[in-house]
Amino acid sequence: MxxxxxxxxxxxxxxxxxxxxxxxxxxxxxxxxxxxxxxxxxxxxxxxxxxxxxxxxxxxxxxxxxxxxxxxxxxxxxxxxxxxxxxxxxxxxxxxxxxxxxxxxxxxxxxxxxxxxxxxxxxxxxxxxxxxxxxxxxxxxxxxxxxxxxxxxxxxxxxxxxxxxxxNFQQLYVNKAVQYILEHYDYDIRIHDIAAATHIHPSYLHRIFKQSMDCTINTYIARVRIDKAKMLLKNTEIPITEISNYVGIQTSQYFSMLFRKHTNLTPTAYRQLFLEL
Incomplete structure (x- = not known):
């Protein structure tokens, strides 16, 4: 040997x-x-x-x-x-x-x-x-x-x-970034906003976030917004045309496209599933 x-x-x-x-x-x-x-x-x-x-x-x-x-x-x-x-x-x-x-x-x-x-x-x-x-x-x-x-x-x-x-330090930064996203998803938030809130450089935040969460920051924001939209569609009577504004998406057209991408359903079809129960 x-x-x-x-x-x-x-x-x-x-x-x-x-x-x-x-x-x-x-x-x-x-x-x-x-x-x-x-x-x-x-x-x-x-x-x-x-x-x-x-x-x-x-x-x-x-x-x-x-x-x-x-x-x-x-x-x-x-x-x-x-x-x-x-x-x-x-x-x-x-x-x-x-x-x-x-x-x-x-x-x-x-x-x-x-x-x-x-x-x-x-x-x-x-x-x-x-x-x-x-x-x-x-x-x-x-x-x-x-x-x-x-x-x-x-x-x-x-x-x-x-x-x-x-x-450990990196995870603290990632946790702060996640908290910021969960508290501000209804805004038009950008990576620079999250980096400023966590006091680190955007490129460094992007790298450690992806390492920890196994997805990009933008992908995570989209998931959070779709999860919130699903909850609102299921449990409230908020008009579908207004839900995009509740979750920080600028237009109902883009919201519908993003929702379908993540769920394979339109917002209307998703809500209908629970109305039929």
């Missing part, structure tokens, strides 16, 4: 001052840890700000670059490594994944980068790892392996904890 191990290929401390790195990519995965100051890391045209005590993990062959402002130098520790087959390490990634489900999930996921806020776990491990590598003695291999195991453990578990926090 194939066994793979983390092989450290480069590591260095560096104080960066007013620097813009060319966009580049490499086979090695990379950890960029901010010890002091702040910087911008651009990953596939997305700019991520890193401050003291935060770091980014960038996957293999992902285009990226470092940007440091002249007024805000940054001291950083960079560690680059590959997953490789070798005969010197004692614990393989497969062994770790077999023993820890979180590590298994992290190794299998397809994210091109992760951003972390360190809770005084990763930097001490990185420092010890770099020191052990610099000393280079053969009797340090067990220490190096144990530190790599710690590093993989912290990366995997921090990624999972962060993902859960992000998911």
């Amino acid at each position: 194939k066994k793979t191990f983390a092989n450290i290929v480069a590591y260095y401390y560096k104080e960066w001052k007013e620097f813009t790195m060319p966009i580049h990519h490499h086979k090695a995965m990379e950890i960029m840890y901010v010890i002091n100051g702040k910087c911008i890391v651009e990953v596939q045209k997305e700019k991520i700000e890193l401050k003291k005590g935060t770091f980014i993990f960038i996957d293999s062959n992902v285009p990226h670059r470092l940007i440091v402002d002249k007024d805000s130098p940054a001291r950083m520790l960079n560690v680059e490594f590959n997953w490789e087959e070798n005969n010197t390490s004692l614990v393989s990634l497969e062994d770790l994944a077999d023993r820890d489900e979180t590590i298994k999930v992290w190794l299998e996921k397809e994210a091109i980068y992760d951003v972390f806020k360190d809770m005084d776990q990763v930097y001490p491990t990185l420092r010890q790892l770099v020191l052990a590598l610099d000393q280079g003695a053969t009797n340090k291999q067990l220490l190096i392996d144990s530190l790599i195991c710690q590093l993989v453990f912290h990366l995997a578990h921090n990624s999972m904890e962060q993902r859960e926090k992000v998911d």
Whole structure:
């Protein structure tokens, strides 16, 4: 059975001052840890700000670059490594994944980068790892392996904890959006209105809403309006020509078309079903 191990290929401390790195990519995965100051890391045209005590993990062959402002130098520790087959390490990634489900999930996921806020776990491990590598003695291999195991453990578990926090925050935004729709469906509401009410960008709201609800915002609004219309048709005597106004649809003609699309019945036929009971 194939066994793979983390092989450290480069590591260095560096104080960066007013620097813009060319966009580049490499086979090695990379950890960029901010010890002091702040910087911008651009990953596939997305700019991520890193401050003291935060770091980014960038996957293999992902285009990226470092940007440091002249007024805000940054001291950083960079560690680059590959997953490789070798005969010197004692614990393989497969062994770790077999023993820890979180590590298994992290190794299998397809994210091109992760951003972390360190809770005084990763930097001490990185420092010890770099020191052990610099000393280079053969009797340090067990220490190096144990530190790599710690590093993989912290990366995997921090990624999972962060993902859960992000998911929780995202669900709060989605819940607020749903509440707004349920309370304003009789208006001509737009995505920008809902985004303003939830205090997030429209495109971000659109993305997380679809992930959570398995439909677009406009589709959800239409469903809410049709459900309300069905209730009014069934339980009230409001004229059919007026119901479109009750559910925020501008014209009775468009209302009839939308209602038929969702129910395969005209509003008149739907009401007739319950009059005959």
